[in-house]
Amino acid sequence: MSFLVETILSGLMAGVMYSLVALGFVLIFKASGIFNFAQGVMCLFAALTFAGIIEKTSLPWPIAFMLTVGVMVAVAWAVERFVLRHLVNQEPIILFMATIGLAYVLEGIGDIVWGSDVKVLDIGLPSGASDFMLDQFNIYIEKLEVFAALIAAVLVGFLAIFFQKTRIGRALRAVADDHQAALSVGISLQTIWVIVWSVAGFVALVAGTLWGTKSGVQFSLSLIALKALPVLILGGFTSIPGAIVGGLIIGVGEKLAEIYVGPMVGGAIENWFAYMLALAFLLVRPQGLFGERIIERV
Amino acid sequence: MLYREAGQFKTTYQADQGIFPIAQDRYVVWAFLAVAFLVVPFFVNDYWTNAVLLPLLIYGMAALGLNILVGYCGQISLGTGGFMAVGAYASYKLMTSFPEMSMIVVVLLSGGMTAAVGVMFGLPSLRIKGFYLAVATLAAQFFLVWLFNKFGWFYNYSATGQISAPERELFGVVLTGASAQTWVKYLFCLTFLTVFALIAKNLVRGRLGRNWMAIRDMDIAAELIGVRPLMTKLSAFAVSSFYIGMAGSLLFTIYLGAVEVGEVFGINVSFLVLFMVIIGGLGSIVGSFMGAAFLVLLPIFLKNFMVDGLGLMPVMAKHVEILLMGLLIIFFLIVEPHGLARLWQIAKEKLRMWPFPY
Numbered sequence A: 001m002s003f004l005v006e007t008i009l010s011g012l013m014a015g016v017m018y019s020l021v022a023l024g025f026v027l028i029f030k031a032s033g034i035f036n037f038a039q040g041v042m043c044l045f046a047a048l049t050f051a052g053i054i055e056k057t058s059l060p061w062p063i064a065f066m067l068t069v070g071v072m073v074a075v076a077w078a079v080e081r082f083v084l085r086h087l088v089n090q091e092p093i094i095l096f097m098a099t100i101g102l103a104y105v106l107e108g109i110g111d112i113v114w115g116s117d118v119k120v121l122d123i124g125l126p127s128g129a130s131d132f133m134l135d136q137f138n139i140y141i142e143k144l145e146v147f148a149a150l151i152a153a154v155l156v157g158f159l160a161i162f163f164q165k166t167r168i169g170r171a172l173r174a175v176a177d178d179h180q181a182a183l184s185v186g187i188s189l190q191t192i193w194v195i196v197w198s199v200a201g202f203v204a205l206v207a208g209t210l211w212g213t214k215s216g217v218q219f220s221l222s223l224i225a226l227k228a229l230p231v232l233i234l235g236g237f238t239s240i241p242g243a244i245v246g247g248l249i250i251g252v253g254e255k256l257a258e259i260y261v262g263p264m265v266g267g268a269i270e271n272w273f274a275y276m277l278a279l280a281f282l283l284v285r286p287q288g289l290f291g292e293r294i295i296e297r298v
Numbered sequence B: 001m002l003y004r005e006a007g008q009f010k011t012t013y014q015a016d017q018g019i020f021p022i023a024q025d026r027y028v029v030w031a032f033l034a035v036a037f038l039v040v041p042f043f044v045n046d047y048w049t050n051a052v053l054l055p056l057l058i059y060g061m062a063a064l065g066l067n068i069l070v071g072y073c074g075q076i077s078l079g080t081g082g083f084m085a086v087g088a089y090a091s092y093k094l095m096t097s098f099p100e101m102s103m104i105v106v107v108l109l110s111g112g113m114t115a116a117v118g119v120m121f122g123l124p125s126l127r128i129k130g131f132y133l134a135v136a137t138l139a140a141q142f143f144l145v146w147l148f149n150k151f152g153w154f155y156n157y158s159a160t161g162q163i164s165a166p167e168r169e170l171f172g173v174v175l176t177g178a179s180a181q182t183w184v185k186y187l188f189c190l191t192f193l194t195v196f197a198l199i200a201k202n203l204v205r206g207r208l209g210r211n212w213m214a215i216r217d218m219d220i221a222a223e224l225i226g227v228r229p230l231m232t233k234l235s236a237f238a239v240s241s242f243y244i245g246m247a248g249s250l251l252f253t254i255y256l257g258a259v260e261v262g263e264v265f266g267i268n269v270s271f272l273v274l275f276m277v278i279i280g281g282l283g284s285i286v287g288s289f290m291g292a293a294f295l296v297l298l299p300i301f302l303k304n305f306m307v308d309g310l311g312l313m314p315v316m317a318k319h320v321e322i323l324l325m326g327l328l329i330i331f332f333l334i335v336e337p338h339g340l341a342r343l344w345q346i347a348k349e350k351l352r353m354w355p356f357p358y
Helices: A001-031 A039-057 A062-083 A092-114 A131-137 A143-165 A165-178 A179-184 A189-215 A219-235 A240-265 A270-284 B021-043 B045-070 B081-095 B103-126 B130-149 B182-205 B207-217 B219-224 B229-257 B266-278 B285-309 B314-335 B339-353
Strands: none
Touching: A001 A039, A001 A092, A001 A143, A001 A165, A001 A219, A001 A240, A001 B207, A039 A092, A039 A189, A092 A219, A092 B266, A092 B314, A143 A165, A143 A189, A143 A240, A143 A270, A143 B103, A165 A179, A165 A189, A165 A219, A165 B314, A179 A189, A179 B081, A179 B219, A189 A219, A219 A240, A240 A270, A240 B207, A270 B045, A270 B103, A270 B130, B021 B182, B045 B103, B045 B182, B045 B207, B045 B266, B045 B285, B081 B103, B081 B130, B081 B229, B081 B266, B103 B130, B103 B229, B130 B266, B182 B285, B207 B219, B207 B285, B219 B229, B219 B339, B266 B285, B266 B314, B285 B314, B285 B339
């Protein structure tokens, strides 16, 4: 029994980590309709920059963190200025391909500036097994994962307040609703895009830091984008709660499948199981769990 | 002056419906084919064939297939690598199980099997649209690669998990395996590509192609005027996967000879082929080849330029190459979102006005 609970708990925690990456996708898709494939590489890039700054300058990590946020804002500005501005009104697939190009660029820059060897990112986040859970319930849980869940909760709360209560948040929602209407009441699309890409960059930095602490900062970090995609379609491209719930479902489903289904078919199914799960969900609800209902008119 | 249809009269409906209505176009195409078939085989060396020509032909075939699905039918697919793997493993199993089978039949049957798999993974497209479908096709990519890695039957339980093409002859000439000569490989791929490019061109001009385009432009409206979405979408998946499967089969049997599925048919290939389609031009047959040529030649050029020209370290050059690839892709998308095919079209239109444009 405790094994099952342990599996489900660790699945939930892993799911939170996926959700963090998926969150960045959702933010950008909501505000600009762009399916930003570069989100995974943005995590890598942010984590690389963060680790690189700490390594090179030996600044205390809060300052390095702020510097990295600055870098991500600069990236957001550059993306808007040099890419998105020129691709307004293009078809979604063109924008999608542009973000793949962007992923290459960020990967290239990250490698050139910081080198491609594995970096250790240690900023004193708690790690190891939680003694409390181990003693009380005989359940093994990583402290880092609990911490990640807390961070995710704080981040989502922060984003919710930001979106619901602030002026910029209202503007963001207006842009998400209708570009032209938003323009006509005087909201600057370009500013909004810079802001939303910056927020996505910040989320990427948080996700990248957590993932980087867990498994080292290296190229494979950019592949977590591929883990986040099923979360995204399961939850719906446009829904922040969807990203969280989707992440939890995928995390638990993946862990359970690995243990109970995996041995039957020879194991190593985690690469595709999430996609199949998401696909099965989509056949019932084509817009994902929390996605906006797709209404089509001729 | 040189290139215009003025004075070219057509007296039959057949002539009127020709693929190239302007005579100059026909001459150029015939001349191009003549050079490709009759001149190039005598002059190519191993380096050129292996580094440039074969990948160009094979990826051209894959891009053509994907263009049918994405460019003509509007269904985004990221499962190309997986489907190419199906083609490769199908030909491996066919070649080892039926040693007598002709290579032409092997490639065609591999395409057919891939088409069947493609239809299966195309079924969700009836309910899922747009990016949801794109991500859903990633399921095919990961599942198929996992499948071929996991089950020994697919690679005949070889110790390395690799598959390698046995030696086969066609018309008395060695075609596959280590001792095959490059001009044979080149001609084999070229013939396949030419025949199937012609078939594709006629498919997209005909009823089926128009149905695809109707679905692409607006599927609900198409359904209302009597285009059956089920048949149309699935046929696009079938035809597209057939081409992609053949490309995978050729890539394995003719070009590489030995394949490790995760490396050769990974997700990067899916993106690469999609890039070829987009940079070449969505919904254009010739664009598929231009895109393939561009993305096959670009890395070679960049690599030679940086390693030999600038003297960068190979590792550094690799990073710079990735960076430049990304920049060039973004640049191209900004400058001409409709791809090289549109540039080609514009050039032709300008040429028709030349030297007296109004």
